[in-house]
Amino acid sequence: MAKRDYYEVLGVAKSASADEIKKGYRTKAKELHPDRNADNPEAESQFKEANEAYEVLKSADKKAAYDRYGHAAFEGGMGGGGGRPGGGQGDFGSAFSDVFDDLFGDFMGGQRGGGGGGRRASRGSDLRYNLRVTLEDAFSGLQKTINVPTSVSCDNCNGSGAEGGAEPTTCPTCSGMGKVRAQQGFFTVERTCPTCSGLGQIIKNPCHVCKGAGRVEKDRALSVNIPAGVETGTRIRLSGEGEAGMRGGPTGDLYIFIDVAEHQLFSREGGNLFCRVPVSMAKAALGGSIEVPTIDGGRGRVQIPSGSQSGRQMRLRGKGMPALRGGGSGDMFIELAVETPVNLTARQKELLAEFEDLSENNNPETSSFFSSVKSFWDSMKG
């Protein structure tokens, strides 16, 4: 197989500067890196090819030789030559580590702080706290004290993790990078430093209270303002009330997840409330005013038109839930449940019987139903 031109391999012109060559190699190495091309032998061989090309072109001497003699310059054991299994591997490590820092930053998506130095402190976790409130509380809003189990900055060491407030020292294993490199077969891999667990620093004399973490577990009482209008699923963010960071890192946030309990009288849909109210048969027939409960603990009055059927909805404007971010309140809907009287006295029975006799021909809905039934039966006969 003919060897490809090294410039072509790196996608640069023959006149490319050292910087352009490095850039070209970086682009190829990123694109072809095994981390991104698992089980892709073609990418792997192109990756090796790019390494080999860069190994030659980054060196002024080798580049000059290559420019003059082409691949022939490295045939016959000059080292770094491709094609021979294992031949170029010794050099590959150094080629790759030249751009390793840049590449690493790209691969890790910026997890590491900008440019060396390693991680000294890390942000604390966000915390979630589930809070169940009653519908009444959701209506009026409330001030509530909650106990949040969290870790807070250690008082004994002011969060530094070192006894007596001494400064942590740079980790000798990784020189503060938090990572160590190891040759693994063909590739140089980075691992979290085993000495400092990736923090880049070690503490010679750890704080006896927090064992060097700089933070301790503690229950914290927090007074939380739950605004009126919250509903199930509402999240309230308390900035900086989450877990303390490691060794003085920024604190996370606390999220309160609201869950509004079911109510025995009212059901809720967004800002509106629904309530079923029983009405006597007589009142439903005659019409009149009924008293209904409201979520603020008061009473409202609703006028019922005469001849109201069960299931009829009446609306009380503005008696629903307040909007969470201002802007008025929802409505309350009252659904009438007409009740059939039970446990009648003899007198009531007598009156109802008389009522029934009189009703036979003057109830439009009932009579239209019966006439429909009659025509149905007639059609079955015919």
Ligand SMILES: [Zn+2]
């Ligand atoms: Zn280390």
Ligand SMILES: [Zn+2]
């Ligand atoms: Zn401490």
